[in-house]
Amino acid sequence: MTTPNRTNRRKFIAQTVKGGLAVTVGLSAAAPLLQSFTTNKNFVPGGFNTGFDQQPLPYAYNALENVIDAMTMEIHYSKHAAAYSKNVKDAAAAEKVNMTEPLEEVLSNISKYSAKMRNNGGGHYNHEMFWQCMRPKKENNAPTGKLLASIEKEFNSFENFKKQFAEFGKNRFGSGWAWLYINKEKVLTLGSTLNQDNPLMDIAEIKGYPLLALDVWEHAYYLKYQNKRADYIEAWWQVVNWDYVAERLHSYDI
Numbered sequence: 348m349t350t351p352n353r354t355n356r357r358k359f360i361a362q363t364v365k366g367g368l369a370v371t372v373g374l375s376a377a378a379p380l381l382q383s384f385t386t387n388k389n390f391v392p393g394g395f396n397t398g399f400d401q402q403p404l405p406y407a408y409n410a411l412e413n414v415i416d417a418m419t420m421e422i423h424y425s426k427h428a429a430a431y432s433k434n435v436k437d438a439a440a441a442e443k444v445n446m447t448e449p450l451e452e453v454l455s456n457i458s459k460y461s462a463k464m465r466n467n468g469g470g471h472y473n474h475e476m477f478w479q480c481m482r483p484k485k486e487n488n489a490p491t492g493k494l495l496a497s498i499e500k501e502f503n504s505f506e507n508f509k510k511q512f513a514e515f516g517k518n519r520f521g522s523g524w525a526w527l528y529i530n531k532e533k534v535l536t537l538g539s540t541l542n543q544d545n546p547l548m549d550i551a552e553i554k555g556y557p558l559l560a561l562d563v564w565e566h567a568y569y570l571k572y573q574n575k576r577a578d579y580i581e582a583w584w585q586v587v588n589w590d591y592v593a594e595r596l597h598s599y600d601i
């Protein structure tokens with residue numbers, strides 16, 4: 348059976364369910380079907396496979412103004428992230444990786460590959476996810492439904508969750524990422540990784556399935572926020588795409 352890419356899978360979801368409310372219900376119902384498309388449920392639990400090519404940005408460069416400025420988005424997407432995609436493909440060719448298989452398969456065994464693969468494979472995966480984790484800003488932007496209930500269960504409140512998440516972003520020394528992820532015990536967990544590592548990697552400091560990713564490399568915010576990483580994180584909550592985070596949670600089917 349061929350493995351459809353994420354775009355095709357998302358079209359499948361759109362064709363399967365109709366209407367905003369139905370998306371939440373339909374995704375849960377569709378999860379077993381989506382899982383049947385995956386080659387290994389251990390690291391791609393719900394069908395969010397990532398290919399090696401850079402996917403189109405799901406909005407315009409200026410769509411996140413004035414939280415993230417257009418120039419930052421353009422340089423970030425078309426220079427930094429594009430380079431990770433190019434370089435991971437170069438590494439994959441050199442290391443004889445089958446690029447029709449999900450990138451997640453490489454990431455879950457990244458200790459067997461080169462530093463070039465680790466840095467660029469992680470960089471490509473993390474950015475592909477990061478773009479999806481954002482959308483144009485909304486007033487009172489917050490999760491709803493099962494995702495909100497899961498967050499409140501583990502972190503007492505959404506406000507407390509944001510505070511703790513932000514601490515991981517602010518305290519990551521140098522460059523890296525802050526994460527909300529599902530750990531191996533299927534519990535929502537917060538953490539951060541260095542450089543371009545992520546929780547899918549077998550050598551990462553934290554391990555699990557990522558739900559929400561925040562890039563705290565300076566290239567993500569320096570033009571507008573300079574050294575004020577905390578201000579960038581505080582503003583970022585306005586553009587988090589909670590529907591996407593909820594899709595990833597539902598796909599894990601917990």
Ligand SMILES: [Fe+2]
Pocket residue numbers: 423427474562564566567
């Ligand atoms: Fe980045």
